[in-house]
Amino acid sequence: MDKYSRATIREFMSPSNIGYIDDPSGMGHIADNADAVELTFFISVDAGHITDAKYRVAGCTALISTLSVLSKELPGKTIDEALALDMSYLSGVLDGLPESKWRCAGYAVQALHLAIEDYQSKGEATAG
């Protein structure tokens, strides 16, 4: 039977880093009506390292707890290190997310990737 670990429920009941970043280096937005998900992910990047990560979310327990864990993992990481964070790693931090929840929790990783793309496209625009 699929059920959440205590670690997941603890994370969900007191999630870290909910909020906005004013003038973020990158932002990723996902809305999926069928999954009842709406999510915005913000990152600040300085000298090639992520310095802050925040998010706003309406979604399931798996997504909220994954976002919380992800946002705590990011500060100090390079973009490449951030892109290497995947669901199997994040699920491990949560003592194992039910596999049926990976798809929805995966929106957290997708939103981070969108935020990084946004950051990189701005860099290109500046460089150009």
Next chain:
Amino acid sequence: MERIVYMDNAATTPVDAAVLDEMKPFFTEQFANPMTYAHSSSGDVAHVAVEEARVRVASLIGSQPEQVMFTSGGTESDNWVLKGTVERASRERLHKSGHLVTAEFEHHAILHSALALQRQGYEVTFVKVGHSGIVDPDDVQRAMRPTTALVSIMHANNEIGTIQPIADIARIAHEHGALMHTDAVQTTAHIPVDVDTLGVDFLSVSAHKFNGPKGVGILFVRDQEALYPFIDGGGQEWGLRGSTHNVPGIVGLGKAAQLGKERLPRELERLTMLRDMLLSKLSAQIDGIVVNGDMKQRVPQNLNIRIEGIDNEPLLLAMNEAGIIAAGGSACNALETLASHVLTSIGCDLKEAKSSIRLSLGYATTTEDVNYAIDVIPGLVKFLRSMA
């Protein structure tokens, strides 16, 4: 001790202490098989107990005792009546594949039985249900065919609690020469259920929905000639349902039926009051609450609401952390991540269905329980909304 407020009585209810007391001897000293009553006095004790339970159930639903067939519960009763009547009418009366009329928002015990019949070549019409969550008898009328063997519409829906116009639908079924079944699992012992007033030929009941034990129920059968047996075996239940009687379960069902009948008028009033208070006080504190389905034609123990901007899964988990147990869809589908088929059948989109919760009260629910839910749920909704 941690406070537990149980608001999932539509899924199941606790066994009443008086019910358990009556059951206990039949696990131990009164263990005999009731079918041995003719030559065994201990068998006779069990037989008398089973027959007493039959009388009590019959009294609850207004039938004759010999029209009460004990089964393993609502799902078996639903399977039996759909398969047993459609097959029999097809073979013996119609001489071709018969037709079943049911509704899109039925319990899976009906829907999946109907699909099983369809796989075997029988025809099925699933009548649509509007926003009110109430089947329109005219839609049933339009679905009727010369080959319709059975109409099966639930008495009240298990998720949204809406009560269906069974007597009107039964009249239509009979005008077309079809038989009428209703799944009364959510209504029996909660609102008056009388097989003659409803005009039904068959009716399903499950004990554990009204403080009886799990694993036992009945099918009311007006005429034994109208259906084939479902479980072939010994001569139990007039040869229509083989298997040694579940004597403790049947005794428990009988006691729960007796208590249910005694308590019904007061409980109907009390639970209606508590349920209405729950809705009005939650609505006063939480913006964007919408009731799913008609609020007036509804069993007293059911409240099904959607809360704008909320995913029901984290809300239910947060409620559980606070000791309040409720449901999203029905318990039978709690593992599905899909939205409830009942809510989508009454026109909710997926987002609305996923923002809906069912709070179902029962005999054990107190005013303090309801007040606790009123105190706690708004804060949890605020917590979830604060993330968005």
